[in-house]
Amino acid sequence: xxxLQQKTTEVVDPVPGAGAPHLPDQPDLVQLLTPEGxxxxxxxxxxxxxxxxxRGLYRDLALVRRWDAEATALxxxxxxxxxxxxxxxxxxxxxxxxxxxxxxxxxxxYREHGVAWTRGVDPLHVMSLxxxxxxxxxxxxxxxxxxxxxxxxxxxxxxxxYAMGLQRDGAENAALAFLGDGATSQGExxxxxxxxxxxxxxxVFFCQNNQYAISAPIERQxxxxxxxxxxxxxxxGVRVDGNDVLAVLAVTRAALAAAREGSGPxxxxxxxxxxxxxxxxxxxxxxxxxxxxxxxxxxxPIARLKAHLSRTGIAGPEFFTAVDAEGDELAARIRxxxxxxxxxxxxxxxxxxxxxxxxxxxxxxEEFVAYHASFEGEQ
Amino acid sequence: xxxxxxxxxxxxxxxxxxxxxxxKVVLMGxxxxxxxxxxxxxxxxxxxFGEARVVDTPLAxxxxxxxxxxxAMRGYRPVCExxxxxxxxxxxxxxxxxxxKIHARSRGKLPMPIVIxxxxxxxxxxxxxxxxxxxxxxxxxxxxxxxxxxxxxDAYWGIQQAIAAPDPVVFLEPKRRYxxxxxVDTDGTPDPLFGSRVVRxxxxxxxxAYGPMVKTALQAADAAAxxxxxxxxxxxxxxxxxxxxxxxxxxxxxxxxxxxxxAPVTLGLGAEIAARVTEHCFHSLEAPVLRVGGYxxxxxxxxxxEDYLPDLDRVLDAVDRSMGF
Numbered sequence: 001x002x003x004l005q006q007k008t009t010e011v012v013d014p015v016p017g018a019g020a021p022h023l024p025d026q027p028d029l030v031q032l033l034t035p036e037g038x039x040x041x042x043x044x045x046x047x048x049x050x051x052x053x054x055r056g057l058y059r060d061l062a063l064v065r066r067w068d069a070e071a072t073a074l075x076x077x078x079x080x081x082x083x084x085x086x087x088x089x090x091x092x093x094x095x096x097x098x099x100x101x102x103x104x105x106x107x108x109x110y111r112e113h114g115v116a117w118t119r120g121v122d123p124l125h126v127m128s129l130x131x132x133x134x135x136x137x138x139x140x141x142x143x144x145x146x147x148x149x150x151x152x153x154x155x156x157x158x159x160x161x162y163a164m165g166l167q168r169d170g171a172e173n174a175a176l177a178f179l180g181d182g183a184t185s186q187g188e189x190x191x192x193x194x195x196x197x198x199x200x201x202x203x204v205f206f207c208q209n210n211q212y213a214i215s216a217p218i219e220r221q222x223x224x225x226x227x228x229x230x231x232x233x234x235x236x237g238v239r240v241d242g243n244d245v246l247a248v249l250a251v252t253r254a255a256l257a258a259a260r261e262g263s264g265p266x267x268x269x270x271x272x273x274x275x276x277x278x279x280x281x282x283x284x285x286x287x288x289x290x291x292x293x294x295x296x297x298x299x300x301p302i303a304r305l306k307a308h309l310s311r312t313g314i315a316g317p318e319f320f321t322a323v324d325a326e327g328d329e330l331a332a333r334i335r336x337x338x339x340x341x342x343x344x345x346x347x348x349x350x351x352x353x354x355x356x357x358x359x360x361x362x363x364x365x366e367e368f369v370a371y372h373a374s375f376e377g378e379q
Numbered sequence: 380x381x382x383x384x385x386x387x388x389x390x391x392x393x394x395x396x397x398x399x400x401x402x403k404v405v406l407m408g409x410x411x412x413x414x415x416x417x418x419x420x421x422x423x424x425x426x427x428f429g430e431a432r433v434v435d436t437p438l439a440x441x442x443x444x445x446x447x448x449x450x451a452m453r454g455y456r457p458v459c460e461x462x463x464x465x466x467x468x469x470x471x472x473x474x475x476x477x478x479x480k481i482h483a484r485s486r487g488k489l490p491m492p493i494v495i496x497x498x499x500x501x502x503x504x505x506x507x508x509x510x511x512x513x514x515x516x517x518x519x520x521x522x523x524x525x526x527x528x529x530x531x532x533d534a535y536w537g538i539q540q541a542i543a544a545p546d547p548v549v550f551l552e553p554k555r556r557y558x559x560x561x562x563v564d565t566d567g568t569p570d571p572l573f574g575s576r577v578v579r580x581x582x583x584x585x586x587x588a589y590g591p592m593v594k595t596a597l598q599a600a601d602a603a604a605x606x607x608x609x610x611x612x613x614x615x616x617x618x619x620x621x622x623x624x625x626x627x628x629x630x631x632x633x634x635x636x637x638x639x640x641x642a643p644v645t646l647g648l649g650a651e652i653a654a655r656v657t658e659h660c661f662h663s664l665e666a667p668v669l670r671v672g673g674y675x676x677x678x679x680x681x682x683x684x685e686d687y688l689p690d691l692d693r694v695l696d697a698v699d700r701s702m703g704f
Contacts (some may be wrong), residue, residue, distance in 0.1 A: 134486065157446055161450045
């Protein structure tokens with residue numbers, strides 16, 4: 001039994017007297033790297049991975065965390081309006097992102113900075129969203145990474161529709177829909193899973209169960225483990241250790257491969273923990289105990305890979321020092337790029353509402369320009 | 380070729396033509412395939428174009444619109460049928476937060492050429508949620524275009540134009556007029572989709588209507604003519620964007636304006652139109668712009684709907700009040 005498997009989740013009974021629905025132990029949890037950094041095998045999920053790839057994953061995890069820390073600092077210094085930290089979820093995101101093949105399309109929520117990184121999105125194009133310059137500066141088609149979707153769960157339907165398009169095109173690709181534990185309560189997410197199932201659409205639902213939907217614990221969303229929900233929709237559900245980048249990579253790769261081969265959707269529950277606040281506006285000390293965080297720190301996704309790389313000699317101190325230095329450079333570039341980011345021209349709000357501009361909006365734009373021009377020359 | 384068609388059949392032929400012209404057009408909706416839709420608007424299309432292009436969907440309106448977004452991202456042109464006006468609300472989130480905003484969100488990188496067909500309005504003796512006029516919700520939403528057709532010719536051409544349009548279009552079909560007949564020249568040149576049209580000339584009062592109320596306004600004009608009053612009737616056709624230049628031109632001549640719709644008057648299309656007509660024709664107006672519409676009640680049980688819906692007499696009453704100023 002691993003530390004994670006030994007954990008029995010405390011359940012608050014929402015209906016007094018109805019009997020507490022204890023979440024079970026986790027014999028089904030897929031794990032390839034223990035919290036102590038020990039490589040273990042799983043009969044269903046083998047992972048052949050080179051030392052180079054292992055070092056690459058570590059670099060991804062470390063750089064994404066460094067970016068996240070810099071972004072949180074920039075928000076505190078007034079340079080961002082808000083930031084949704086991914087702290088603790090790096091392995092879930094990097095593992096899922098690196099499982100994608102060229103031509104696969106990812107549909108993120110607003111926290112998938114780690115996936116953005118794996119898709120080659122410039123961090124500054126994410127920062128511009130949280131600074132209020134735009135709604136995300138990257139090209140979603142070129143990067144095969146949709147723009148962030150803030151309305152909870154709405155993107156799962158987009159991913160399913162996109163997958164139906166892949167089917168019609170005869171494309172050998174899949175869509176990867178990201179969602180959180182809270183989103184599983186949304187009607188649209190349930191609709192997406194029904195559609196995906198009935199049309200056998202090549203889409204994988206990747207749920208990061210980080211245990212909280214802002215303040216609401218998982219017990220407020222579900223009385224069964226989330227991955228059990230998949231059975232009701234008629235496709236496989238898998239619970240993977242979301243803090244184990246290798247297991248996430250293996251499980252997501254397998255699910256995407258099955259989708260591409262026409263076997264339909266899979267629901268992946270990446271069991272993880274939001275180590276930070278929901279966003280920089282949140283205060284988790286009001287709704288969760290400090291001890292819980294301490295417990296999860298022992299399962300840190302980066303520390304365990306570092307331990308593995310060190311113990312096996314796949315990477316040494318020089319490598320880790322170099323990654324740290326690269327992180328500092330990245331953070332400096334992000335900081336400089338963010339604070340120097342120019343504000344957009346006000347006219348931009350009119351320019352992309354439609355592909356075919358309407359006379360009404362063109363007129364409003366003209367009036368806006370004339371109004372501002374009327375102040376020219378004033379102090 | 381000129382044919383006499385019902386509005387319903389004209390829509391059916393228009394959809395067929397659009398599907399022949401563009402292989403990326405995909406129809407989606409509840410019961411639209413084997414059944415041909417509850418109003419038979421898609422009759423025969425699944426048989427001829429297959430289940431991948433005429434999709435009988437699960438019973439989930441948010442799902443229809445949400446998957447349409449994904450299909451549009453993949454280069455398809457989804458045409459979504461909402462079975463009845465009152466069932467659009469489960470899809471409202473996808474329409475307002477996603478369909479309407481994705482073009483702007485992506486700064487033009489993700490076009491959303493989605494058509495949302497909605498049979499709208501009352502007068503068919505139906506149960507709750509089958510007789511509503513939700514156009515103002517959509518006209519109020521930036522990023523959507525909203526049109527309402529009133530004739531078989533506009534139905535035939537309009538649905539093709541809406542499908543070819545690069546932006547999302549809410550396409551309102553006057554369900555109680557589905558069986559009304561008219562001439563359609565399928566070789567002709569259609570009027571632009573986003574334009575209003577003067578459908579009857581007159582000098583005394585300008586009456587504005589769209590969708591099912593165009594016929595009512597024309598009937599009112601006939602009745603008024605018998606009393607020696609000359610009404611000019613404008614079919615607005617496009618509700619967002621509004622095309623009011625022909626209306627301003629008309630009101631500057633008549634000095635009087637009445638707006639008619641089935642939707643409740645409070646904050647309905649008539650309110651916006653009244654404000655704009657007042658702003659543009661202030662010095663020509665002989666009377667305030669008057670509105671005739673539904674009351675601010677939920678759409679009533681069908682035995683009361685004749686009391687709720689604007690009819691010829693209520694339009695004439697408003698004309699009288701306008702003339703009386």
